[in-house]
């Protein structure tokens with residue numbers, strides 16, 4: 001599919017007005033944990049637009065998600081929102097076909113702000129959702145992460161790489177947490193499982209206070225503030241647009257493959273390149289300022305996606321300029337809406 005006709009069209013649209021949803025004779029009953037979050041809300045959009053029935057659980061306080069991310073579905077008969085903390089068992093008598101287990105804070109400042117809550121979500125949350133999958137016979141997809149590779153000594157990272165993680169560092173609650181989630185999934189018996197190792201993702205609905213680099217750079221450049229580059233600017237990541245990620249997650253769920261699969265973009269950018277790209281795309285007059293690098297910040301990261309290509313026939317379709325342009329449009333809209341009345 002070309003970039004031109006995926007651009008904010010059809011299933012890739014960010015729905016503000018809900019279109020007529022065609023009847024789906026293969027409609028599934030799907031639970032999405034973390035549905036108000038950045039990734040979860042986009043997965044819900046896609047499933048709803050395909051005519052599936054979706055139940056999603058979110059915390060009462062929408063810890064790192066936002067009600068507005070799913071508000072457009074609130075009155076739809078195929079949609080149900082449940083207030084639930086997955087660190088408690090979910091005892092409901094519903095026969096789910098699929099469970100997308102996406103609940104977990106994912107931004108380093110967020111997941112480090114309450115490391116015990118992050119670890120509890122990774123361990124107890126995943127265990128409870130596996131229990132639910134077993135009770136209901138649902139297929140279960142775990143959203144794992146590229147962070148399980150730690151500060152990688154193998155580059156790019158294939159799924160067979162075991163990683164280089166500091167088990168006592170400030171990132172451990174998340175990277176070791178997700179490693180435990182994977183261990184749980186592969187130790188558990190009687191559930192049909194899928195595991196996606198998600199590399200850095202961005203797009204509309206990232207919160208301006210998310211703290212991850214694309215959110216920070218866009219917020220700063222739109223406000224004309226200097227872009228905060230941590231370290232000397234040589235640290236690299238490979239950034240995927242949210243619609244590519246959702247494509248990959250849905251294909252993986254419906255595949256017959258149970259080992260982990262990397263879902264990410266292979267175009268790698270260092271922080272200076274990324275900052276300059278954001279400045280160029282937003283037409284900003286912002287400069288760059290350098291700040292200390294976070295402890296244990298992985299120095300580079302790029303997925304080997306041979307497995308996703310071969311097994312799922314998946315590869316990213318969106319280039320970073322197009323993705324950042326659309327994300328910037330969304331950040332501009334948000335910043336206008338949040339602006340106090342003059």
Ligand SMILES: O=c1ccn([C@@H]2O[C@H](COP(=O)(O)OP(=O)(O)O[C@H]3OC[C@@H](O)[C@H](O)[C@H]3O)[C@@H](O)[C@H]2O)c(=O)[nH]1
Nearest residue numbers: 106108145146147200212213216228229230235271297
């Ligand atoms: O304002 C900022 C924020 C971040 N950064 C740097 O940008 C790079 C990327 O940082 P991010 O916080 O966006 O994301 P990280 O790669 O560190 O972690 C992410 O990895 C993959 C996912 O599973 C998670 O979403 C998250 O843990 C890091 O080198 C970070 O130090 C900046 O230079 N400036």
